[in-house]
Amino acid sequence: MLYAVKMDVAIPRDLDPEVRADTVAREKAYSHELQRGGEWAHIWRIAGQYSNISIFDVTDNERLHEILWNLPLFPFMTMEITPLAQHPSDIAVQT
Numbered sequence: 001m002l003y004a005v006k007m008d009v010a011i012p013r014d015l016d017p018e019v020r021a022d023t024v025a026r027e028k029a030y031s032h033e034l035q036r037g038g039e040w041a042h043i044w045r046i047a048g049q050y051s052n053i054s055i056f057d058v059t060d061n062e063r064l065h066e067i068l069w070n071l072p073l074f075p076f077m078t079m080e081i082t083p084l085a086q087h088p089s090d091i092a093v094q095t
């Protein structure tokens with residue numbers, strides 16, 4: 001199942017700089033691991049914002065929830081999740 005996830009990050013300005021750096025580094029490593037495994041299929045920065053739009057290719061809602069819940073930056077994020085279905089006009093899937 002495919003999902004588009006918009007993640008908006010808001011790290012408190014008074015967070016300890018070492019904690020911030022460690023959390024961001026762990027987030028990057030976690031993201032890379034999921035990208036290599038194919039479940040985090042795309043990640044795009046939204047220009048001018050500390051936000052991204054990502055595409056996840058996962059088995060079900062439970063797996064998506066598990067992935068998102070375990071993001072090191074999860075406590076500092078708000079998310080908008082959109083399930084995706086094939087579009088009938090997509091030439092890649094027309095018969």
Ligand SMILES: O=C(O)C[C@H]1C=CC(=O)O1
Pocket residue numbers: 007009027028029031050051052073
């Ligand atoms: O920077 C972000 O958009 C937040 C987050 C998502 C992946 C990652 O490495 O950081």
